[in-house]
Amino acid sequence: MKALIYHGIDKKDWEEKPKPTINKTTDAVVKILKTTICGTDLHIMKGDMPAVTDGRILGHEGVGIVEEVGSSVSNFKKGDHVIISCVTSCGKCEYCKKGMYSHCEDGGWILGYMIDGTQAEYVRIPHADNSLYHIPAGSDEEALVMLSDILPTGFECGVLNGQVKPGDTIAIIGAGPVGLAALLTSQFYTPAEIIMIDMDDNRLAVAKKFGATQTVNSSDGKAVEKVMKLTHNRGVDVAIEAVGMEATFEICSDIITAGGHIANIGVHGKSVALHMETLWSKNITITTRLVDTVTTPMLFKTVQSNKLQPKQLITHHFKLSQIIEAYDTFGHAAKEKALKVILTNE
Amino acid sequence: MKALIYHGIDKKDWEEKPKPTINKTTDAVVKILKTTICGTDLHIMKGDMPAVTDGRILGHEGVGIVEEVGSSVSNFKKGDHVIISCVTSCGKCEYCKKGMYSHCEDGGWILGYMIDGTQAEYVRIPHADNSLYHIPAGSDEEALVMLSDILPTGFECGVLNGQVKPGDTIAIIGAGPVGLAALLTSQFYTPAEIIMIDMDDNRLAVAKKFGATQTVNSSDGKAVEKVMKLTHNRGVDVAIEAVGMEATFEICSDIITAGGHIANIGVHGKSVALHMETLWSKNITITTRLVDTVTTPMLFKTVQSNKLQPKQLITHHFKLSQIIEAYDTFGHAAKEKALKVILTNE
């Protein structure tokens, strides 16, 4: 089969690899129908994640058709259409039993990272019964690729951890795909105001279309002042960090109101300053989370009932064999006005 | 009447002041029976809280007898024995309605800070109906002084925010009065292991007597290693910070297990480093809180039913008129093996 292979910093290729096979009785092999590229894949290409070794097939999102299952897989059979979760979960360790699949003792986020991933014609999925989800006939499968990672990430790490409530004023810092996923899913809980903060006017315009009630361009360094003005100096009930840098984290802690919630989604490479000299008495919560994908069934129901339109996040389409070109487009997201790209295995 | 007056950094005196009177219909004047000194009072004396002005009567804890009430006070009458809460709450602002009395728009922590306090023969209590609690006849009033501040602080900021559960392994950093209050009240939820961390062996011995299952002297800088060893490298489910310094906060973030809770009680004067480069994916919560005293009725029930013995926290007794001497003893807490001192208005 063909696959996108990582060969070290800035080196990748679309090349021939052996088709994966069942290793354990709990595995499934899935033929990819649609996959996509994640910001994390770009980080890997830059060498930010040295645990990824030369020869690794990247990708942790996608939908496909089950090709083969191990002998103890009972929820799926050959021919089933499935969503592939970015998180693999065994369903039987201490963490899985608590719904913390991200820390599964025999899984977690490993696809396209510690084991071969979905940017290929076929992929092996460990613990298939707990890591795949059925797609009913007639579904829009392209839209469902958004359920692999980006929607549960925005929802669990941002919206649920931020405890968004009806009538709340919330801010989301970062209008990239994950920030926009938080924006879409925050509306499940009917906040009164959603302030979107980013440095790119195009992304802010998209945010407006997706439901933001206010947008703030932070490139002048005055995001805090602007948010305080918009909130009549009260600050926000929930601040969702969807960037992963000290500057954006500090915006969160500067605009949070007493009793508020800062929900971090961003992947951070360095420590940040936490202003406990003011925060200690503000009765706030700060949360961190690697997505557990425990809400995938809930999100799926909202898609099936048209309460959520994931398709809005898709801006570009390629054949899977054009993946190098797709990486190029996605790598220049601002210029290309790209959110999520869909790669189709034809 | 006589009162302890603040006259600027390191200057205080026990001197004559006018007896307080009813200013508003919601006020009460309370004759002090017992009061105490808080670590915060020492901070004020050092000049750490410049908002406290020359001439202020210090003190925010105590029990007393109602001397006089304003015309709209309905819960209390002259002669009632009462606990004075360190937090004044109006009961009708946005924050009070949410149980966040600490941020009351016409109250919060103001006693012995923005208005005259309890280290005096009499004190005026604003919003008396919401800021005092009845003491039934026959109660041990000395023990109930601990309900003014220290027990709700340890319980709300540490134990409740830390979400201590049966079977948990928890650590409390700082075995001063507030850390010990967290230790006592954490046992309401039956954790399996309670690791107490401090630099003073005497306080650690007290902690052992109060229910700590393990103690760690952190003066060698090896607290993290020791806790990881005690927890078989798993870390703790809950880490309660009861000191208010960067070093102790970092211990918390170094020993917290995935999915755990860091509950800050300590008053911080500076920012701390938050190691988001490791914490971002650990699914933790960090909380801050100025005590709301919303649990005072619950704590009172646990004292009345002998589930909590606050008296254990009291190490020294003085007459109220000996308050200068009491400050001296409490100011050398380690040497004097002092936890809480009781001052009696005889």
Next chain:
Amino acid sequence: MKALIYHGIDKKDWEEKPKPTINKTTDAVVKILKTTICGTDLHIMKGDMPAVTDGRILGHEGVGIVEEVGSSVSNFKKGDHVIISCVTSCGKCEYCKKGMYSHCEDGGWILGYMIDGTQAEYVRIPHADNSLYHIPAGSDEEALVMLSDILPTGFECGVLNGQVKPGDTIAIIGAGPVGLAALLTSQFYTPAEIIMIDMDDNRLAVAKKFGATQTVNSSDGKAVEKVMKLTHNRGVDVAIEAVGMEATFEICSDIITAGGHIANIGVHGKSVALHMETLWSKNITITTRLVDTVTTPMLFKTVQSNKLQPKQLITHHFKLSQIIEAYDTFGHAAKEKALKVILTNE
């Protein structure tokens, strides 16, 4: 002034009464701008609530202008436009401190029941600071009458107690004003399916317009079968009872899925059969609640931000002086296709 007076079963009159005055320092007198009639008022007229005495002014909903306040009222002053809550709360008893205003020791639902109510030109509101809510200039005051009772009732007793979640399948039994209020506010939490059950096709048509995804006419006694069919024999996650009869309560317990929530809103006059022989092992919760109006500020924010349009519930308009005629219309709600009527004090 003029007021609607209860004179025993089926006897009422619009007659002259003395204008109310301040009795306690915490009272306000409010000039009524708009009021309405509640199903409960009809129950009173039928004699179902014998605690209501001859001479009582009915009514517990409305908006108005503050005419006068007692000396300890601090949140409101003469001239303020206000929503009158159907529940009076002192803000300082054990129940108010827990947010259970319905059981306030010096309040609860007393307006137009134990004390004179809002179907009059003026009304005295006890504990005004905790029982009134500010209306900003430029608001649609007519719509805000729905915040006095009906919207918090549907939301608190039905939606919050029912724990409605994104993706849920819910059923609401009873499409009267309160059931429709539950329907509108349930959408704050984005359920996938909302099945509305009633015996009146007109009300079901209204429900469809208000967001119900399915409607079931239960007049043939086959509601349970129809709901089970609609849910592929799974039943519903949440069943909200908005009628108050044994038959409708039993529908709830027959259609609830394992792990589901039955939230009762209806006022019951008799006991109901609870089928514990099947329910004991179904892991369900059943809740009851007299509205606390603790969510009024939250609901107000959703109205101000256009997430909720209470005006949809209003079908008829009268002058306050035409209240006898309005009672007649509301008393024949099905025939008149009446939901809520607005009475304006001109």
Next chain:
Amino acid sequence: MKALIYHGIDKKDWEEKPKPTINKTTDAVVKILKTTICGTDLHIMKGDMPAVTDGRILGHEGVGIVEEVGSSVSNFKKGDHVIISCVTSCGKCEYCKKGMYSHCEDGGWILGYMIDGTQAEYVRIPHADNSLYHIPAGSDEEALVMLSDILPTGFECGVLNGQVKPGDTIAIIGAGPVGLAALLTSQFYTPAEIIMIDMDDNRLAVAKKFGATQTVNSSDGKAVEKVMKLTHNRGVDVAIEAVGMEATFEICSDIITAGGHIANIGVHGKSVALHMETLWSKNITITTRLVDTVTTPMLFKTVQSNKLQPKQLITHHFKLSQIIEAYDTFGHAAKEKALKVILTNE
């Protein structure tokens, strides 16, 4: 091997049966070390559960040694000492993912009911990875038999669902083994008062020893009056039903205070009257639950740390081969003063 076989109403025998074998790759065969008899087994013997067929091996509790595991079992291996959970869970269906193991689509309570159980020398355990728990060397294995069913049942259905809090006044109706398990585990949350209600003075004496603060003998039909008197007419915050009859359920609804929780544990054979005419406005919750055993790991930690002494529940010991005699003793529990009997496979 030898096993206790059900042969229809009141007929059982200790007879030879084939030793179980691995049917599925997820099975384990466990050699029983210790087992016990449950009240449910007596119900089966009386014919109350007609789904149990002639030839069935009874029993759903026990500890043992793993004899053999299927090829996809990864948490356990031959020789491991294990607790057998009364509930079998696949770990991969919709219900297991929500922690509602009791409703597992390929499990739930099936042991000794739909499939052969633990009152035998060997038992086959389906979905072994999710249905067994490790016992560390040196543990008191006899005590751990109480973790199979009775302790999670009392804790989950009674204490957790009842939301017992520090300072609460709670009542437990029924001082049989499950009611006593609720009594022991309710103390994890430090209620102020625990009122135990039963008709047997011996069991009430045991309850007193186990931590009840008050006991009420209900044989005179005056339980409600007595509880109201003990609570100064306030009623209880939590009422735990551990019998399963209408009369005891009604005691719960008569003694519950406004805002309280009724948690049903009892297995009911008939419907009960629910007094909605008074309860509708009392802001209460009623819960039902078939034990999920999701708290077994938490309970295990409390046993290991000596916060819970399950051994107190054991009153009688027999050899497994004496099981007919043990049934006789347990069947006359009141006369024999029996709580739990331990059967040892020697």
